Amino acid sequence: MKNIKLVLSSAILLPLVGCSILPQPDEIRPNQMLKYQTPENIINSKNLNGKAGTGKDYMLTGYKEALLPHSYMNNLCKSQNGSLRQIQRSTYAYLDKRNNPSPKTIGSELAPHIGIFECNVSSPWYVSIEPLSSRYGGTNKNLDIISLKTKVVDRSSLKGHIDYYNVHRQEELEQDKRKYNERLRQENERLRQEQAQINAKNRFIAANAPTTKDIGKTICNETVLSAFTGIYVFGQPNFKQTNGTVIASVEGFSNDQKNIKINIKGFLNTQNGISAGSDVLYNQIPLEAGRTVWDSKANWFKCNY
Secondary structure, X not given: OHHHHHHHHHHHHHHHHOOOOOXXXXXXXXXXXXXXXXXXXXXXXXXXXXXXXXXXXXXXXXXXXXXXXXXXXXXXXXXXXXXXXXXXXXXXXXXXXXXXXXXXHHOOOOHXXXXXXXXXXXXXXXXXXXXXXXXXXXXXOOEEEEEEEEEEEOHHHXXXXXXXXXHHHHHHHHHHHHHHHHHHHHXXXXXXXXXXXXXXXXXXXXXXXXXXXXXXXXXXEEEXXXXXXXXXXXXXXXXXXXXXXXXXXXXXXXXXXXXXXEEEEEEEOOOOOEEOEEEEEEOOEEEOOOOEEEEEOOOOEEOOO
C-alpha cells in the first residue's frame, strides 16, 4: 500500500516539475549563472514562467521550488559582483485572495523571495517576482503549490514602487524609533527611580548615623551577606551571596570617628527577628552573637531591633 501511495504522489508531482530534476535553491552558485548574463536569459532558459510565459506552478512544501526564481536572480547578480536587494515587498496585487487556501503564500518564509528586486551593479537591473495564485496539491492535498510570474522591470516604471517602498520603510523606521525611544524612556525612568531610592537611603543613613552619644544603642547595616548553602566543595563549605541586614550594638569609635567598634547581635531573619550563627558571614566574619569587631562607620544607622 505504501508503494502505491508513493507512485500516486510521484504521478501528481510530475506535471509540476516536468521531467527534468530541478536543483535545490541553495545549490545554485554564481559561477553557474555566468553564461546567462541577463535576467531575461535566466527567465527563458530556466523556463521560470512556464511554456505559455504567463506564470509557473512551484511547490513550497518540502521541496522549496518557490524559492528558485529568487535564487537564480540572486546568484546571477552575485556573478556580476553585485548584490540583490528587495526594494519593495510583494503587495500581492496579482493574487486572487478569494481563491487562496494556502497561508504560506503570504507567510514569512516566502516574503523575502517575492516582490521587486534591484541588482546594484554598474548598470542596475530590476526584476519582479509575484504570486498569481495558490492552491493545495498532492494526493492528500497537503502540498502548497504557488504560481509565480517573474519578469524584468524597467527602471522608469519603478518610481511609484520605490516611493511606496520608501514611504512604508520610513514608517517602519519611525515605528522602530518610537519603540526604541519608549524603551529608552522606560530604562531612564527605572534608573531614575533606582537612583532616587539610593539617594533617599543615603539621606536616611546620614541622618541616623551613630555618634559617640549612641554607645550601647542598636545599629543596622543593609549589605551583602554570605550564607552557607549546606554543600561542601572539596571539603570546604560553600556560600552564596544574598542581601541582608546585620544587627549590632555600638561599643566605641576610633579617634578619627571613621571606624566603629560593634558587638554583633546577628542578622535580620525572614520573620523580622534576629538570628545568629556561623553559617552567615559579613565581610568573612561569622555573625555570631556577642562577637566584637571593628568596622567602617559607613552604612551603619540607628535602628530599633
